[in-house]
Amino acid sequence: MYLLRGFFCDPLCTAITHQRRIFSDPVTARIKQGFYMSVATPVAAQGFCDLGLPDTIMATLDRLGYVEPSPIQAQAIPPLLAGQDVLGQAQTGTGKTAAFALPLLARLDPAQRHPQILVLTPTRELAGQVAESWQRYGAGIGGIKVACLYGGSSYVPQLKALSSGAQIVVGTPGRIIDHLNRGTLDTSRLQALVLDEADEMLRMGFIDDVQRIAEACPEQRQTALFSATMPPPIRRLTHRHLRNPVEITIATDHSVKALIRQRAAVVPFRNKTDALLRLLAMETYDGIIVFVATRVATNDVTQALLDHGYRAAQLSGDVAQRDREITVDRFIKGRVDILVATDVAARGLDVDRVSHVINYDLPNDLEQYTHRIGRTGRAGRSGEAISFAAPHQRHFLAAVERRSGSSIERWEIPSAKDVNNRRLERIGEQIVAASSKQQGLDGYRTLISDLIAAGNDPVELAACLAREIHGDAEPFHDRKGPIGKAPGKQLAGKGVSKAPPSGKRPSKGLGAHPGPSNGGRQLCQFSVGRRHGATPARMLAAIANASGLSGKAIGRIAIDQDHSTVDMPSDLPAGAWKALRKQRINGQPLV
Numbered sequence: 001m002y003l004l005r006g007f008f009c010d011p012l013c014t015a016i017t018h019q020r021r022i023f024s025d026p027v028t029a030r031i032k033q034g035f036y037m038s039v040a041t042p043v044a045a046q047g048f049c050d051l052g053l054p055d056t057i058m059a060t061l062d063r064l065g066y067v068e069p070s071p072i073q074a075q076a077i078p079p080l081l082a083g084q085d086v087l088g089q090a091q092t093g094t095g096k097t098a099a100f101a102l103p104l105l106a107r108l109d110p111a112q113r114h115p116q117i118l119v120l121t122p123t124r125e126l127a128g129q130v131a132e133s134w135q136r137y138g139a140g141i142g143g144i145k146v147a148c149l150y151g152g153s154s155y156v157p158q159l160k161a162l163s164s165g166a167q168i169v170v171g172t173p174g175r176i177i178d179h180l181n182r183g184t185l186d187t188s189r190l191q192a193l194v195l196d197e198a199d200e201m202l203r204m205g206f207i208d209d210v211q212r213i214a215e216a217c218p219e220q221r222q223t224a225l226f227s228a229t230m231p232p233p234i235r236r237l238t239h240r241h242l243r244n245p246v247e248i249t250i251a252t253d254h255s256v257k258a259l260i261r262q263r264a265a266v267v268p269f270r271n272k273t274d275a276l277l278r279l280l281a282m283e284t285y286d287g288i289i290v291f292v293a294t295r296v297a298t299n300d301v302t303q304a305l306l307d308h309g310y311r312a313a314q315l316s317g318d319v320a321q322r323d324r325e326i327t328v329d330r331f332i333k334g335r336v337d338i339l340v341a342t343d344v345a346a347r348g349l350d351v352d353r354v355s356h357v358i359n360y361d362l363p364n365d366l367e368q369y370t371h372r373i374g375r376t377g378r379a380g381r382s383g384e385a386i387s388f389a390a391p392h393q394r395h396f397l398a399a400v401e402r403r404s405g406s407s408i409e410r411w412e413i414p415s416a417k418d419v420n421n422r423r424l425e426r427i428g429e430q431i432v433a434a435s436s437k438q439q440g441l442d443g444y445r446t447l448i449s450d451l452i453a454a455g456n457d458p459v460e461l462a463a464c465l466a467r468e469i470h471g472d473a474e475p476f477h478d479r480k481g482p483i484g485k486a487p488g489k490q491l492a493g494k495g496v497s498k499a500p501p502s503g504k505r506p507s508k509g510l511g512a513h514p515g516p517s518n519g520g521r522q523l524c525q526f527s528v529g530r531r532h533g534a535t536p537a538r539m540l541a542a543i544a545n546a547s548g549l550s551g552k553a554i555g556r557i558a559i560d561q562d563h564s565t566v567d568m569p570s571d572l573p574a575g576a577w578k579a580l581r582k583q584r585i586n587g588q589p590l591v
Helices: 011-016 018-023 026-032 055-064 070-083 094-109 124-137 155-163 172-184 198-203 207-216 230-242 269-280 295-307 319-332 366-373 393-406 417-436 442-453 458-470 536-547 574-581
Strands: 037-039 086-087 118-120 146-149 168-171 192-195 222-227 246-249 260-266 287-291 310-313 337-343 353-357 383-389 523-524 555-560 565-568
Touching: 037 118, 055 094, 055 124, 070 086, 070 094, 070 246, 086 094, 094 124, 094 172, 094 192, 094 222, 118 172, 118 207, 118 295, 124 146, 124 168, 124 319, 146 155, 146 172, 155 172, 168 172, 192 207, 198 222, 198 230, 207 230, 260 393, 269 295, 269 383, 269 417, 287 366, 295 310, 295 337, 295 536, 310 319, 310 536, 319 337, 319 536, 353 366, 366 383, 366 393, 383 393, 442 458, 536 555, 536 565, 536 574
Parallel strands: 037 246, 086 222, 086 246, 118 168, 118 192, 146 168, 192 222, 260 383, 287 337, 287 353, 310 337, 353 383
Antiparallel strands: 523 565, 555 565
């Protein structure tokens, strides 16, 4: 139907020279007259060298380790390289960004300092990821500039990127509309428009903005639309804005990677947090993403984790964009272990260190389930996917098994005894690991020897030392009482007062590094209160994210109308105070 291999093995200049020849046979002549071309199966290509990409881009792909194109790349690159419109249906994670970026980069003129390519994405996270991909793929082409435009961030760097002559603009519909209204984005000489994740933009209510943006672009342009599904509104969009597109459909793969172990437990809603805490107490993990259904749930679950000493942070629409970027960076670097996120907030989040995905709330469909658990088991590593299903959701798990051909193990919520035994095992592992470090023990050996000589039982001595270091060995209770309550003092966010304790004067702001006060602690006053949307949970998350403190290290939080008072350690490094000055809640600086 469309013989790509022999034609596009030539260099790019040959492909452009011979572009007209593809319309010489009857089939392609019908396409030129207005029929969709459907590509049902991938062309047998040996590698990217068979697709006609120029040497500069091939050199970059070699450096990045790209060898064999994915099905969507093998089928989309040749027609886009030849200047045709493309309608691609493929699920998330199939390599769509490279499928449109590589051929459009080949057609771009770096000497022209104005927007030539506009890419629309549904979320800020995906926009950032796509923009980074453009920069990576275009590294071998001199003079390429990329502007990333999305809401929730300052206009200043965006205006600077546009005024400096960015040829590639990536952004979300709302912010692109803002720049069009301001006259700061010129689309009059645009050569290509890409609509990425079109069905997601439809679901998020951006379809009218997408229509307006498409109408603001030149008629004689190249257009590529990619979508996981093709609902009627998306079909209407393609008929209106795409010209004789090559239609590519990559069959949806509902299979789950073999490296991912899937487990599920039937958990009533009221017991989900307790089940999560017990799960974390039992598992050995690196990074975890906990998926929840709502923004409110991200706050509640994150707060519960922080209260129990876990290094957790939330990703939702309520978190300012800059804070989200900081949180993801901290997660990547291992300073945060658990991200609690909604599906939209986690869109485009690809981190190799994710060892576990936990479906605290199950998604609505199988595709979303597959997309979620695909966040683990990356880069050849094994992964764990654990789901909490309400009693009435058992049928969903059965459907996942039936349609994906995978098996989901039944996971039983550990008992309090199981959790305590596991905790003791970990303490034993830490003691054994510490025993391998022999330096500096002479004084302690003498002390213990003297205590044993005085008639003390060595086992009792060791047990008392372990308790002093690790706390009570049985912090979990049975189901008649609170499950998963951490030992020790009351933590931030629980039972906070509206005023600082009497006898203590809060530090007025963070203009300088405060000195030590009572017991190495100090009260610090922050410039956000209830009228700014501050809550103990949001303050705790903001401070923890900026300073690197755990929930245990941050004490009582008192929220007043115009300010908040927080019990903080007095020995924080200067870098942590500097980071705190950059934190905001609803746009209001903490300091």
